[in-house]
Amino acid sequence: MSSLLPLDEAQNRLIAMAEPLPSETVPVSDAKSCYLAQDLVAKRSQPAADMSAMDGYAINFEDREGPWQLVGECKAGSPPCPAMQAGQAARIFTGALMPEGADTVVMQENVESDGEQIRLIDDPSPVRGRHVRHAGGDFKAGDIALKAGTRLTAAALGHAVIAGVGELSVGRRVNVAILSTGDELVTPGTATQPHQIPASNDVMVAALLDQLPARSRSISRIKDDMESLCTALESARDCDIIVTIGGASVGDHDLVAPAFKQLGGETDFWKIAMKPGKPLMAGKLGNSLVLALPGNPGSAFVTATLFLLPLIRYMAGATNYMPVMKSAITNSALPPTNQRAEFLRAKADGTGITAFNSQDSAKLSILAAANALLYRPAHSPEQEKGENVSYIEI
Numbered sequence: 001m002s003s004l005l006p007l008d009e010a011q012n013r014l015i016a017m018a019e020p021l022p023s024e025t026v027p028v029s030d031a032k033s034c035y036l037a038q039d040l041v042a043k044r045s046q047p048a049a050d051m052s053a054m055d056g057y058a059i060n061f062e063d064r065e066g067p068w069q070l071v072g073e074c075k076a077g078s079p080p081c082p083a084m085q086a087g088q089a090a091r092i093f094t095g096a097l098m099p100e101g102a103d104t105v106v107m108q109e110n111v112e113s114d115g116e117q118i119r120l121i122d123d124p125s126p127v128r129g130r131h132v133r134h135a136g137g138d139f140k141a142g143d144i145a146l147k148a149g150t151r152l153t154a155a156a157l158g159h160a161v162i163a164g165v166g167e168l169s170v171g172r173r174v175n176v177a178i179l180s181t182g183d184e185l186v187t188p189g190t191a192t193q194p195h196q197i198p199a200s201n202d203v204m205v206a207a208l209l210d211q212l213p214a215r216s217r218s219i220s221r222i223k224d225d226m227e228s229l230c231t232a233l234e235s236a237r238d239c240d241i242i243v244t245i246g247g248a249s250v251g252d253h254d255l256v257a258p259a260f261k262q263l264g265g266e267t268d269f270w271k272i273a274m275k276p277g278k279p280l281m282a283g284k285l286g287n288s289l290v291l292a293l294p295g296n297p298g299s300a301f302v303t304a305t306l307f308l309l310p311l312i313r314y315m316a317g318a319t320n321y322m323p324v325m326k327s328a329i330t331n332s333a334l335p336p337t338n339q340r341a342e343f344l345r346a347k348a349d350g351t352g353i354t355a356f357n358s359q360d361s362a363k364l365s366i367l368a369a370a371n372a373l374l375y376r377p378a379h380s381p382e383q384e385k386g387e388n389v390s391y392i393e394i
């Protein structure tokens, strides 16, 4: 057991084996979930000029008592309507430019109009500038809208577009091959004999990658023999990362490491002080990084979360690539840990976090019911119910 590599050391070594991929310029519509390669400088101010935030009437605050003579109509998408004089009001709609001479908008619900004149029927304490969005109130041309390394979420993409760009410089998407091995594996949805099992891990890991800037392709149900494994590994050598699932342990039919070595692969580390996930292996095969995940579904999920996803984020240019740790109160007492850090499948809600009683890494029912991995560092003392613990949302 003494040869197990501490978790943080293994994570650091994996990142040290990799480099961020070169950037590429893509249309904003193709940039979802990518990481910005350079600071994004706003090309325009938002709003570009003062505009109305409501449907109503543009007035000058000096004339706030009214009544007003109605002149002109200002709508979104039209150039500013003519300048207003004292005693005048202009019909205005949300998103329209404020006419010169007006500085305040009265909502249409607060006035009555006969088509020529409008007067107040309700005046909830007017303020100069009420219902006006001012030029540059959101951001100004030249501001840094988004920092390099930022993930392009839906909101960030919206911000990029409103800042005036149609293309973005982003870290290239990471090409990932997912290879799952085992004579027992069969196609999802087909009938199984007792010695068989549906190949679920590759679908699960591919689904995890969907949220990331990655392009994945799967080679599923690779037979437990050297030739099949070597052929599959060879066929994936164009990928930035080759992830294998299963066959990572020490059994006679766990042939991932032997096949990898036969092809000239160089192991960086194997066997981590963590539970589940101990048999994880990482190395290099030519230009590809190889990450061999253990086959038990809970172990594959946990090691993908702690190693594969951070690696992809890092290679795609993320500033914050490690899993986000949150904290909560444990609803049950937790026993001490040994040299292996533990990631307990757990359920977190607004009031606390509850680890499931069974932590068998083969149980998908437990994994699917969990929304958190409760993290217990190596060599933790026993923890009482009500103490603070860390977890990763899944």
Ligand SMILES: Nc1nc2c(c(=O)[nH]1)N[C@H]1C(S)=C(S)[C@@H](COP(=O)(O)OP(=O)(O)OC[C@H]3O[C@@H](n4cnc5c(N)ncnc54)[C@H](O)[C@@H]3O)O[C@H]1N2
Pocket (backbone or CB within 6 Å): 180, 181, 182, 184, 185, 197, 198, 199, 200, 201, 202, 245, 246, 247, 248, 249, 250, 251, 254, 276, 277, 278, 279, 293, 294, 295, 296, 297, 299, 361, 362
């Ligand atoms: N003597 C030892 N035995 C084991 C050790 C050990 O240290 N010494 N480690 C155990 C641990 S921990 C784990 S985790 C497993 C992982 O072993 P492998 O990576 O070799 O995984 P397999 O044996 O191939 O599979 C384990 C289990 O998972 C099922 N599996 C595999 N692939 C898939 C897939 N794509 N979809 C669904 N299910 C899959 C497989 O059928 C097995 O039931 O080793 C322990 N043994």
Ligand code: MOO
Pocket (backbone or CB within 6 Å): 274, 275, 276, 277, 278, 279, 294, 296, 298, 299, 361, 362
């Ligand atoms: O630690 Mo293994 O990864 O138990 O299932």
